[in-house]
Amino acid sequence: MLTHRHPTGPPGEEQTEDSDEMAGDSAGLFRLVGDVRAGRRSTRRGIGPALANQELARVLRDQDTLLRPAPRNSVFTWDSPHSEVRFLPRERLLSDAERAAALRAFTGVLRTGEFTSGSGVSAFEEALTDFLGVPHAVATSSGTDALIIVLRALGVGPGDEVVMPANSFAATENAVLACGAEPVLADVDSHYTLAPAAVEARITARTKAVLPVHLHGKLADMGGLRAVCERHGLLLVEDACQAMGGTGVAQHADAAVLSFNPYKNFGVCGKAGAVVTRSPELAHRCRVVSYHGFAPGSKNVKAELFGFNSGMDNTQAEIALGLLPFLSLNNFRRMFLAARYLDALAPLAESGTLGLPELTPDHVWHLFPVQVELAAGGRDLLRERLWARHGVETDIYYPVLTHQQKPYAHRGRVPVSALPRTEHLHSRVLHLPLHNALSIAEQDRVIEAFYECVRHAE
Numbered sequence: 001m002l003t004h005r006h007p008t009g010p011p012g013e014e015q016t017e018d019s020d021e022m023a024g025d026s027a028g029l030f031r032l033v034g035d036v037r038a039g040r041r042s043t044r045r046g047i048g049p050a051l052a053n054q055e056l057a058r059v060l061r062d063q064d065t066l067l068r069p070a071p072r073n074s075v076f077t078w079d080s081p082h083s084e085v086r087f088l089p090r091e092r093l094l095s096d097a098e099r100a101a102a103l104r105a106f107t108g109v110l111r112t113g114e115f116t117s118g119s120g121v122s123a124f125e126e127a128l129t130d131f132l133g134v135p136h137a138v139a140t141s142s143g144t145d146a147l148i149i150v151l152r153a154l155g156v157g158p159g160d161e162v163v164m165p166a167n168s169f170a171a172t173e174n175a176v177l178a179c180g181a182e183p184v185l186a187d188v189d190s191h192y193t194l195a196p197a198a199v200e201a202r203i204t205a206r207t208k209a210v211l212p213v214h215l216h217g218k219l220a221d222m223g224g225l226r227a228v229c230e231r232h233g234l235l236l237v238e239d240a241c242q243a244m245g246g247t248g249v250a251q252h253a254d255a256a257v258l259s260f261n262p263y264k265n266f267g268v269c270g271k272a273g274a275v276v277t278r279s280p281e282l283a284h285r286c287r288v289v290s291y292h293g294f295a296p297g298s299k300n301v302k303a304e305l306f307g308f309n310s311g312m313d314n315t316q317a318e319i320a321l322g323l324l325p326f327l328s329l330n331n332f333r334r335m336f337l338a339a340r341y342l343d344a345l346a347p348l349a350e351s352g353t354l355g356l357p358e359l360t361p362d363h364v365w366h367l368f369p370v371q372v373e374l375a376a377g378g379r380d381l382l383r384e385r386l387w388a389r390h391g392v393e394t395d396i397y398y399p400v401l402t403h404q405q406k407p408y409a410h411r412g413r414v415p416v417s418a419l420p421r422t423e424h425l426h427s428r429v430l431h432l433p434l435h436n437a438l439s440i441a442e443q444d445r446v447i448e449a450f451y452e453c454v455r456h457a458e
């Protein structure tokens with residue numbers, strides 16, 4: 001971890017000595033972002049050897065790169081190339097360097113013909129365990145499939161209840177339903193993630209597991225949730241699909257699930273995901289369930305009656321290996337941009353117009369949410385004006401809460417009304433553009449537009 005022994009001196013001249021290497025996970029990036037914002041050089045010992053850290057390590061070898069102003073700072077782009085600031089422009093999901101790496105990987109696969117199975121899968125699993133510090137990874141065909149696989153491998157099935165939040169992507173609930181179990185919704189805390197006390201209040205004799213979601217890239221209160229699970233003898237599985245690179249993922253739970261779809265912090269050129277776990281037995285069972293019930297390594301010999309065809313394709317695994325070196329640098333960019341938003345929008349938080357998230361070491365900023373504290377309807381008008389007058393696109397993730405979806409009523413369940421915090425946060429939330437390629441100038445345009453629209457609304 002980095003230590004800061006000499007925090008004095010003019011900005012840009014301050015130096016700190018690092019006692020050892022930092023890691024490219026969110027806690028390491030949190031320190032780095034703090035140093036860069038304070039104009040401190042704190043990176044002299046570099047970054048750990050995991051593949052996911054490679055591009056950040058390269059940048060940090062030139063110690064001053066991060067401290068340089070535009071246009072010599074190559075870590076961010078500084079221009080505003082388009083007339084609009086789109087929320088997540090698909091044509092910019094990959095940088096030039098990432099595109100080249102993906103192409104190299106794909107070309108390699110074309111030569112071997114190893115499209116579905118091949119050595120890339122286990123190599124990627126190993127790289128993942130290295131980076132996350134979790135001993136076992138099973139690469140899958142999506143985050144959704146990984147959720148279904150791990151729940152089934154843990155024996156979740158008909159008659160069981162799984163406690164989860166109501167503000168997640170549909171995949172979380174669908175995975176529980178796919179196992180024949182019952183999703184039970186519990187309220188969240190102010191960080192949008194499952195509140196341990198609310199979970200405890202929803203436990204019944206049928207509760208089998210708790211399934212928190214690290215929404216927006218912020219880890220749920222895993223210590224608190226683990227304590228609840230231990231008290232009641234429950235399984236704990238993290239939906240970490242939005243939290244790749246978050247410090248602590250899979251450290252407190254039976255398993256964590258990741259998504260590598262192209263819109264995530266780390267995405268491949270298609271669908272992919274993984275289960276990561278500290279348990280060798282669970283990893284083994286996930287492998288069996290993910291491929292037709294076959295015993296790993298024994299072709300066409302079943303160890304279980306049933307399994308899916310849901311392993312990661314070798315093509316995507318090779319691309320993932322090509323793109324993994326960029327992960328920490330991309331997560332650094334996201335955290336730095338989040339910190340810039342927080343600084344710039346702080347006056348609106350002080351005046352009570354906005355609620356802002358917190359910069360914490362367990363956050364990878366998949367999304368940047370704000371709470372708009374305007375009169376009823378004000379959030380939606382603000383959103384419309386941002387787009388119509390300024391060409392700034394925002395979004396709401398996700399527009400309909402799980403228990404307010406139409407088919408929920410058809411399932412014969414009584415809609416849950418015990419989710420006051422979830423509903424309160426949901427009625428005010430707005431997500432601002434934040435992605436790997438967002439330029440500083442684009443972000444400044446978002447901030448300026450935001451102030452104009454808020455002034456107009458007040």
Ligand SMILES: Cc1ncc(COP(=O)(O)O)c(C=O)c1O
Nearest residue numbers: 142143144169171241259261273
């Ligand atoms: C919270 C959450 N859970 C599950 C998923 C499903 O992941 P995938 O799209 O890889 O199936 C996603 C991503 O879409 C997600 O954001």
